[in-house]
Amino acid sequence: MTSKPTATDSPVDATGSPAIGSPTSLETLLGLRSSASLAGKPQPGTDALAQDKSPLAQDRSPLDRMPAPAAPRPTPQPLDNDLQVELLFIHAGTPESSLAQAWLQHMLDGARLHVARFQDNVTEQVQRYMPHAVLVHFDPLSTDEAAHLASQLHISHPHLPCLAVGRTKYPQCMLAALRAGVQDFLDVDGPVQAAHQTVIDLIKRVPPSASGMPNAPLTAIMSARAGLGSSLMASHLAWYLQKRLHGTTAVPGKDATPREISNETLDGLLIDLGFPSGDCGLYLGTLGDFDFIEAVNNLRRFDRRLASTGLARHESGLRLLTLPRQPARLRDVSYADADALLLRLRQYFRHIVADLGAVVPTQLAMRVALRASQIWVVCDQSVASVVSTTELLRQLDEQKVDRERVQLIVSRHDSQLELEAPQIARQLQLPLLATIPERRRELVQAVNQGQLLPSRLQREPYVQAVDKLATLLITTHHQAHAGEQAAPARGLNRFFHRTRS
Numbered sequence: 001m002t003s004k005p006t007a008t009d010s011p012v013d014a015t016g017s018p019a020i021g022s023p024t025s026l027e028t029l030l031g032l033r034s035s036a037s038l039a040g041k042p043q044p045g046t047d048a049l050a051q052d053k054s055p056l057a058q059d060r061s062p063l064d065r066m067p068a069p070a071a072p073r074p075t076p077q078p079l080d081n082d083l084q085v086e087l088l089f090i091h092a093g094t095p096e097s098s099l100a101q102a103w104l105q106h107m108l109d110g111a112r113l114h115v116a117r118f119q120d121n122v123t124e125q126v127q128r129y130m131p132h133a134v135l136v137h138f139d140p141l142s143t144d145e146a147a148h149l150a151s152q153l154h155i156s157h158p159h160l161p162c163l164a165v166g167r168t169k170y171p172q173c174m175l176a177a178l179r180a181g182v183q184d185f186l187d188v189d190g191p192v193q194a195a196h197q198t199v200i201d202l203i204k205r206v207p208p209s210a211s212g213m214p215n216a217p218l219t220a221i222m223s224a225r226a227g228l229g230s231s232l233m234a235s236h237l238a239w240y241l242q243k244r245l246h247g248t249t250a251v252p253g254k255d256a257t258p259r260e261i262s263n264e265t266l267d268g269l270l271i272d273l274g275f276p277s278g279d280c281g282l283y284l285g286t287l288g289d290f291d292f293i294e295a296v297n298n299l300r301r302f303d304r305r306l307a308s309t310g311l312a313r314h315e316s317g318l319r320l321l322t323l324p325r326q327p328a329r330l331r332d333v334s335y336a337d338a339d340a341l342l343l344r345l346r347q348y349f350r351h352i353v354a355d356l357g358a359v360v361p362t363q364l365a366m367r368v369a370l371r372a373s374q375i376w377v378v379c380d381q382s383v384a385s386v387v388s389t390t391e392l393l394r395q396l397d398e399q400k401v402d403r404e405r406v407q408l409i410v411s412r413h414d415s416q417l418e419l420e421a422p423q424i425a426r427q428l429q430l431p432l433l434a435t436i437p438e439r440r441r442e443l444v445q446a447v448n449q450g451q452l453l454p455s456r457l458q459r460e461p462y463v464q465a466v467d468k469l470a471t472l473l474i475t476t477h478h479q480a481h482a483g484e485q486a487a488p489a490r491g492l493n494r495f496f497h498r499t500r501s
Helices: 035-040 095-107 122-129 143-156 171-179 192-204 230-249 258-263 279-284 292-297 304-309 327-332 335-348 363-370 383-398 421-428 440-448 461-478 481-500
Strands: 086-091 112-117 133-137 162-166 184-187 218-223 268-272 319-322 351-355 374-379 406-413 432-437
Touching: 086 095, 086 122, 095 112, 095 133, 095 162, 095 192, 112 122, 122 143, 122 335, 133 143, 133 192, 143 162, 143 171, 143 335, 162 171, 162 192, 171 184, 184 192, 218 230, 218 363, 218 383, 230 268, 230 279, 230 351, 230 406, 230 461, 268 279, 279 319, 292 319, 292 327, 292 335, 304 335, 335 363, 351 461, 363 383, 374 383, 374 421, 383 421, 406 421, 421 432, 432 461
Parallel strands: 086 112, 086 133, 133 162, 162 184, 218 351, 218 374, 268 319, 268 351, 374 406, 406 432
Antiparallel strands: none
């Protein structure tokens, strides 16, 4: 789990500039600052939103146009350093947007306010900042655009609170916002304290797992050539990982009955995006009629129950989602909807393993790689495979995939071959994660019998190698998961407590 910076940190954006809405005190928000101290302290904002063309507006806006508090306030109280409330404000860049953002900075003093434009990829912004709520600006110049965005957020992030920001003196904006499905409308001309309380009440009603918390880890596996065993390794890894995860949440020896399936814990998910499609399902003996394209097309009704009952289910509880047998259907996929589906799946499952296939990675596979927690590139001990992997890494670089998340797995490893695994890693400039021994005969024999190599075969070299990878994922992402979840909740409780006091 990625820990959030403390309130004493200075957040920066992707360009290294200070992020807008860096954490300050909650004094203004709680009504504890005098009008004199408010006027004397510089406030973050923006006065040139219309001129800033970057995805995240970083300009500042004076608050001298904002009305001063009507009465003196009591002396402020100290705040906790670990307090972080993340909010995302999305606007069209109009003059009204500048005023609305300055008002939000004043109203939400103490929360971290991130800013994006309507034309930005909102799904990426949500994944990047993991906000507790999204604020969409409605003004007469961009009402339709704002309504469309709010509707899309309601579909792609059903558990994420979405509020409209605007002016009630524009009734067409307020009506469009409510029709778009926002939970409430914040009036820029209304009382600051009432708007603040509305935001707090809304965030308090949302479960901690639905907002402000990291999504499930996504482990992507890909190779540059066919026949390297990446799909077979992904199937074994997902199966072993599922057994580990299920052992931490279920009673040993008691699998869910059919009546309980829709209520059971969703631990592991294997997404098969390789061609030819369905190989992972064949290896696991788990084939389903509900494929990835159908899941995208049913995004509006894709909830946790459908994830539990609609996806193919292995006897271990592992769920499987594959591409359709007809590759031409991929042309009709909206990549924005595919991103939204992936985000939804990461909210429902504890860990996702994605087999991205080999030879020529699809655009869909590349988008999954861009959002993966880690990418494991599979290569064998041949010059041709190293050359092809070099080209694959170049494509990942073109897609702006962070190299720090990419690691190397040398498959079909034979210690007697001259091209050693460390030498391949140096040539590809990748950290060597693991070597998978050459066990083609044993694997083919098991697959031909309709099964995989079970994890109980502790003396089998292939099982040992893949089980170590499953152990690595458990220790990296899930061992301290329960303890880390409580920290953000405690921070929010302090935030609410300060508000009540």
